[in-house]
Amino acid sequence: MKDDEPPGGGFSTPVGSRRTFFHWVTLAAAGVVGLGLAFPLVGALVSPAFRRRRREWVDVGDVEGVPVGRPTQLDHITTIRDGWMETTSQKAVWAVKQPEGGVRVFSPICTHLGCGYRWDDADKKFLCPCHGSSFDVNGRVTGGPAPRPLDVLPSKVEGGRLLVMYKDFKSGLAESVEL
Ligand code: FES
Incomplete structure (x- = not known):
């Protein structure tokens, strides 16, 4: 060694x-x-x-163009971001200027099963053509199977423009549940 x-x-x-x-x-x-x-x-x-759906305020028109107490349909383009998906679509809302100055904005979807409804000036009601639900100018149910009042959308007035945050709600429920 x-x-x-x-x-x-x-x-x-x-x-x-x-x-x-x-x-x-x-x-x-x-x-x-x-x-x-x-x-x-x-x-x-x-x-x-x-991530939960992200929505933005959308300008739906000149608030001066909305008459007091008479529902006005306002069409607009809205963008919804849902995770990676971004969807742009045309929507309508119903705006009702209140006598005291505020504006109440309703989702255009009937709370029964989701049909679109319209304002009937002669009847002074919102009427749904699908199953006959009707709502007064404040969105309260006045007839038919609708289980709850019309859904109210968040809205605000800035610089004379009416801004709305469009949302979808589940139909057929007694409570307003956002999708
Ligand atoms: S969807 Fe409007 S009454 Fe049924």
Whole structure:
């Protein structure tokens, strides 16, 4: 046996095990760094899919153009963001200017089973053609199977413009439940 050979004649295990140890420490550190980078990235990609519908205020017209006490249909284009989906569609709302100055805006969907309704100026009622529900100028049910009053949409007046946040509601329920 030579002088410079380790006792036992084999290759040194302490150096080998130290190298293995550092190899695993490096791998573990790389894993931690990788996960730290991956989580925010995956979160950014996936979170919009779980995000609730996002709606925006939409300008539906000049508030001066809405007569007091007489429902007025206002058509507009609205954009709804639902996760990654962005949908732009034409909608209508019914606006009723109140004698005291505010404006009440109704969803255009009948609360019974979701048909569109119209204002009948002769009858002074909102009438739904599908199953005969009717509502007064304040949206209260006056006839037919509708289980609740017309759904009121959030609205505000800014700079003489009427702004509305369009929403959809479940039909057929006694309570107003947003979709
Ligand atoms: S959907 Fe309007 S009365 Fe049925």
